[in-house]
Amino acid sequence: xxxxxxxxxxxxxxxxxxxxxxxxxxxxxxxxSSQTPRQVVLAMDDYYFNYRSNVHRSPYKLGIEATEAYESxxxxxxxxxxxxxxxIIFTSGATMGANMLVAMLEDxxxxxxxxxxxxxxxxxxxxxxxxxxxxxxxxAAFRVIPLSGTDIDYEKAxxxxxxxxxxxxISLASNVLGTIYEVKRVIKxxxxxxxxxIVDASKAAGHISINVRDLGCDFLFFxxxxxxxxxxxxVLYGREELLTRLYPGFFGGxxxxxxxxxxxxxxDIPMRFEPGTPNVAGAIGLARAMEYIxxxxxxAVTKHSQELVRYxxxxxxxxxxxxxxxxxxxxxxxxxxxxxxxxIHSHDVAEILDRGGVSIRGGHHCAMPxxxxxxxxxxxRTSFYVYNDxxxxxxxxxxxxxAKSVFGL
Amino acid sequence: xxxEELYKENIxxxxxxPRGKRAxxxxxxxxxxxxxxxxxxxxxxxxxxxxxxxETTFTGQGCAISQAGASMLxxxxxxxxxxxxxxxxxxxxxxMLGIKVSPGRVDCALLAYGALNQALLGGKTxx
Numbered sequence: 098x099x100x101x102x103x104x105x106x107x108x109x110x111x112x113x114x115x116x117x118x119x120x121x122x123x124x125x126x127x128x129x130s131s132q133t134p135r136q137v138v139l140a141m142d143d144y145y146f147n148y149r150s151n152v153h154r155s156p157y158k159l160g161i162e163a164t165e166a167y168e169s170x171x172x173x174x175x176x177x178x179x180x181x182x183x184x185i186i187f188t189s190g191a192t193m194g195a196n197m198l199v200a201m202l203e204d205x206x207x208x209x210x211x212x213x214x215x216x217x218x219x220x221x222x223x224x225x226x227x228x229x230x231x232x233x234x235x236x237a238a239f240r241v242i243p244l245s246g247t248d249i250d251y252e253k254a255x256x257x258x259x260x261x262x263x264x265x266x267i268s269l270a271s272n273v274l275g276t277i278y279e280v281k282r283v284i285k286x287x288x289x290x291x292x293x294x295i296v297d298a299s300k301a302a303g304h305i306s307i308n309v310r311d312l313g314c315d316f317l318f319f320x321x322x323x324x325x326x327x328x329x330x331x332v333l334y335g336r337e338e339l340l341t342r343l344y345p346g347f348f349g350g351x352x353x354x355x356x357x358x359x360x361x362x363x364x365d366i367p368m369r370f371e372p373g374t375p376n377v378a379g380a381i382g383l384a385r386a387m388e389y390i391x392x393x394x395x396x397a398v399t400k401h402s403q404e405l406v407r408y409x410x411x412x413x414x415x416x417x418x419x420x421x422x423x424x425x426x427x428x429x430x431x432x433x434x435x436x437x438x439x440x441i442h443s444h445d446v447a448e449i450l451d452r453g454g455v456s457i458r459g460g461h462h463c464a465m466p467x468x469x470x471x472x473x474x475x476x477x478r479t480s481f482y483v484y485n486d487x488x489x490x491x492x493x494x495x496x497x498x499x500a501k502s503v504f505g506l
Numbered sequence: 507x508x509x510e511e512l513y514k515e516n517i518x519x520x521x522x523x524p525r526g527k528r529a530x531x532x533x534x535x536x537x538x539x540x541x542x543x544x545x546x547x548x549x550x551x552x553x554x555x556x557x558x559x560x561e562t563t564f565t566g567q568g569c570a571i572s573q574a575g576a577s578m579l580x581x582x583x584x585x586x587x588x589x590x591x592x593x594x595x596x597x598x599x600x601x602m603l604g605i606k607v608s609p610g611r612v613d614c615a616l617l618a619y620g621a622l623n624q625a626l627l628g629g630k631t632x633x
Contacts (some may be wrong), residue, residue: 148550206604311584441570442546442568442570443544443569444546444568444569444571444611444614445513445569445570445571448608448610448611449513459544459569460543460544460545461544461545465545474545474546474567474568475544475545475546501512503518504513504518505518505522506569
């Protein structure tokens, strides 16, 4: 049994919010950033208070303990997504993962005029802009795979992917539509033409079970802060055979085997891609978040979100003037319900909901090409996670009615 | 704060019935404002005769605060001198809106003000 009330006790923010503002917190914006359980913060505290030091270089007890904790975090991450330890690179988040990848691939793929880079039109800016910029500076073509309803248009994707295609990057689940894409289909098309396949798992990690071998992708990245982990930590997975052939995209200490004034040689993977002192506490916190999610059972987490999506759609569909733009089949939805309300801008909706302790996001959700594609300027987005329940959705629906009455609708 | 305080009748009135909301072709100065976090936008057009603003209009789309703010600002600017318009401060905009603007909505409240400043700094001049 998925006990939300018990889970909530692990998240001090709910009690603290009540003390501070005198009302319940219905936090419905985990797709932007989730809350953090006590266990994660304690794991990081433990590092800071008991064995704080640098990793991979300090030959004393603290340094050894910190290195062990950091490398053990890497092993936890690897297990979480079905990868090998050497395939896990810690980053500062998904955005840095995408940028690092571009820096690593630019030289390897020798991208130039005539080459094509593909992304879906629904990508978050973090998985679109770095690749668009890569195309612009190499005179390659940047093309987008269109949607069909709330899903990728797989037929068009197959047609668009051809011999010129060098990179195909796509999210595992949309941060606005909530749709869990059949990325395996797209990866299959890309493999046929020998293109590099990249999966942005930012919205999916910690919500559904992920296995990189099953997906068959070359790279996959995500952030820690959307899956109960701390901010400033993320993961970039790279398939071992490919990763060993890549040159570092960023340079500095911690990644070298020898340096002369003429030349530098680099360490093996994954160290080669982690210059500078890493976010040690962040990695430890992220690994603890993964353990926390596993203790709840990822399958149960997925099911819980699906139930909330179904309930929210049922409840919100009854509100006149409200249009749901996200994926309506809860089985194919990662836990996001997005909508518009005739006559009220999403920021006004969010502001009025906030008065009732309901936190949602309005705006374009860092997906401006998608907004244009949908023919809207902004949408209200609610996203669900382990600490949400049906009462949150009831409060949401009440708040929307209130917003409508404030606006005389 | 109560909802009534933020979404005052006055603001909702300007939002639903914006004053001077149309593009101007024979403008003297034009300025644009975009709120990067939500995509809200406002374009302000000013027509000048000498130093005096004789007509102000705006176009745009966005939340009640940003659009009502633009509507109020166009009314306020009418028959002001250019020098007077340059003296307007963010504080004047808050006073004009008549609400307590939370940090999260400052960009909304000052969207039209930003467009005005761009216009006054030279902005885009009509051919």
